[in-house]
Amino acid sequence: MAETTVSDRMATRPVGHADTLGARMTALRHGMSPWWFRYQAYPIFRVLWISFTDYQYLSSEPAHFVGFNNYAAALNDPLMWSSLWRATMFTIMFLPGTIILPLLLAILVDKVSNPRLATLYRVVLLIPAVIPSTLVFVLWKWMYNYQVGPINHLLVDVFGLFTLQNAPQWLGGTSLTLPAIAVMEVWWGLGYHTIFFLAGLAAIPKDLPEAARIDGASEWSIFWHITRPALAPIMMILVVLRFGTAMAVIDEYLIFGGFNRDSPTYTWTMFMYDQAFKLGLWRQGFAAAIGMIGAIAMMIVMIILIRIFRPKG
Amino acid sequence: MTIALETIHQSSAGTKPAPGWFRENRSAIVRHGVINFFMLIILAPLVWVLMMSIKSRSDAMRSDFWPRRFDFTHYRYVFDKIDTFPINLLNSIYVTSGTVLITTVCAVLAGYALVHMKPKGGGLVVATLLISLYFPVRVVSTSGLILPYVTLNLAISVLIMRSVFQLVPHEVVEAAKVDGAGPWRTLWEIVLPMARNGLVVIFIVNFVTAWGEFLLCSTLTNDQIVRTMPVVLAGAQGGLGQWSWPALAAVYVLVVTPGIIAFTFAQKLFFKGLAEGVVKG
Structure with a gap:
């Protein structure tokens, strides 16, 4: 969506002025479209072009235009559909938890009146957010570890739900891997999203819920009629952003899943990565088509999500 | 930190055993309980790693939380x-x-x-x-x-x-x-x-x-x-x-x-x- 508005602006700009630095700076100040275009849109158009060619990385032959061949090949590949479906499954497991739990927690923390406690809670909440992604993955790889991991230790030795023989195998592309990654992602985003909601809650005037309470409104109806509409914009941003990241996850699958095509972690992003960098054929035209199909599918769902969560009125 | 907070709640409840105090502050106690539960979940994996880094090698394979013998030499x-x-x-x-x-x-x-x-x-x-x-x-x-x-x-x-x-x-x-x-x-x-x-x-x-x-x-x-x-x-x-x-x-x-x-x-x-x-x- 952003690309179209940018290219529209580019098209309507007077051509003669475009090359002078002054005009460029004016445009930059008024919406930084040229910079934005080069920085964000150029790679997208580049991939779009590659997806219509038989471009191969490190190949001495020049790329040929092949029309929609790559798209036809991708759409006819059952792996394209199953890998998109796997990404959708992950999003369904991850998205509700990562929105609802922080919302609940933010409402509770917002009511803490002791300033020192409130600060302490906020600092603890943001600790996972200052741990870099790789280190979060390493940490949870240990949590789920078969031998020394505390999760299996709790399940086997403390609660006795499993024995060492049938203890769950979380990682490595089993059916438990996607839920395990979803739990990790919810843990990681819990504090950060809570802080977002807290910022939204702080913007609600305190006398509004007070007045409603005096008038005899229940806590639930205060939440539904005052808190929920006030948080709607933040909710929309989080849902749309996290939908996008959840559908396009790749690092986690690379680390926890591996390149087994039957693994539930082999999603369309892995498929693309595999085709482009791993398999040795470097069919980057085909990989680009996979990427474009995935991106278009995501964009359609995003538009629907924005329509659903758009603040009313 | 979280554990300390919980003991504060318990001890203040213990010094004032009147049931009225508990009923008045019930929602606050439940609220802090839930918040501390989440704080515990956030901190637990990090505390586990910290404990792991000061365990002796044999304790590391045993996976109990509290080691039988501490070993601080791993950092060096x-x-x-x-x-x-x-x-x-x-x-x-x-x-x-x-x-x-x-x-x-x-x-x-x-x-x-x-x-x-x-x-x-x-x-x-x-x-x-x-x-x-x-x-x-x-x-x-x-x-x-x-x-x-x-x-x-x-x-x-x-x-x-x-x-x-x-x-x-x-x-x-x-x-x-x-x-x-x-x-x-x-x-x-x-x-x-x-x-x-x-x-x-x-x-x-x-x-x-x-x-x-x-x-x-x-x-x-x-x-x-x-x-x-x-x-x-x-x-x-x-x-x-x-x-x-x-x-x-x-x-x-x-x-x-x-x-x-x-x-x-x-x-x-x-x-x-x-x-x-x-x-x-």
Whole structure:
């Protein structure tokens, strides 16, 4: 969506002025479209072009235009559909938890009146957010570890739900891997999203819920009629952003899943990565088509999500 | 910390056994209970790693939370015995500080230009952006990692700085100009101190991304000696020998602590900046 508005602006700009630095700076100040275009849109158009060619990385032959061949090949590949479906499954497991739990927690923390406690809670909440992604993955790889991991230790030795023989195998592309990654992602985003909601809650005037309470409104109806509409914009941003990241996850699958095509972690992003960098054929035209199909599918769902969560009125 | 808070609740409940006190504060007790439960979930994995790093090797395989014998030598061991460790750590520090420095300078300049500046100094901004744009992404050395990382972070950093600078009124900048301050002096002495909170935010955001970046570093480098510490850590298999579990955990604690300490000290400014730059922007 952003690309179209940018290219529209580019098209309507007077051509003669475009090359002078002054005009460029004016445009930059008024919406930084040229910079934005080069920085964000150029790679997208580049991939779009590659997806219509038989471009191969490190190949001495020049790329040929092949029309929609790559798209036809991708759409006819059952792996394209199953890998998109796997990404959708992950999003369904991850998205509700990562929105609802922080919302609940933010409402509770917002009511803490002791300033020192409130600060302490906020600092603890943001600790996972200052741990870099790789280190979060390493940490949870240990949590789920078969031998020394505390999760299996709790399940086997403390609660006795499993024995060492049938203890769950979380990682490595089993059916438990996607839920395990979803739990990790919810843990990681819990504090950060809570802080977002807290910022939204702080913007609600305190006398509004007070007045409603005096008038005899229940806590639930205060939440539904005052808190929920006030948080709607933040909710929309989080849902749309996290939908996008959840559908396009790749690092986690690379680390926890591996390149087994039957693994539930082999999603369309892995498929693309595999085709482009791993398999040795470097069919980057085909990989680009996979990427474009995935991106278009995501964009359609995003538009629907924005329509659903758009603040009313 | 959380456990201490819970005992405070219990002890204050114990000194005042009147049932009325409990009933009056029931919602507060339940609320703090639920919050502390979540805090415990957030902290538990980190506490587990900390405990792991001070266990003896035999206790590490037993996986009880509280070890039978403590062993604090793992921290010295990783510096002495794992030969690439100091180099990897230096790589991390080098790449991260390079990235944070370049990104912050670019973001401040671009954000300031976008909001307050006349076209005069703008060429520098455009040039810096363009230079970072056309660098090839294929790298073989540690220094080569810095520019791709800058690229990753720059867009979001400029956007944050832009919305932070928008909070500085135009009149302030105009007044400085009338008083004869050039654009550099205005930025350095007047606008930047007002934008301190936003600066802390992009500092921390960039630090976290660069310190832990995995995909680019593992794809673009192919020698252990040029990799950053987190990537080496992700590739290390736990077990016996050099990478025993406690040694791995010790490396983990060493790598993760600087970020947490820096954040804890800067948290006041960070939260203000977050509210100014991210939420309103």
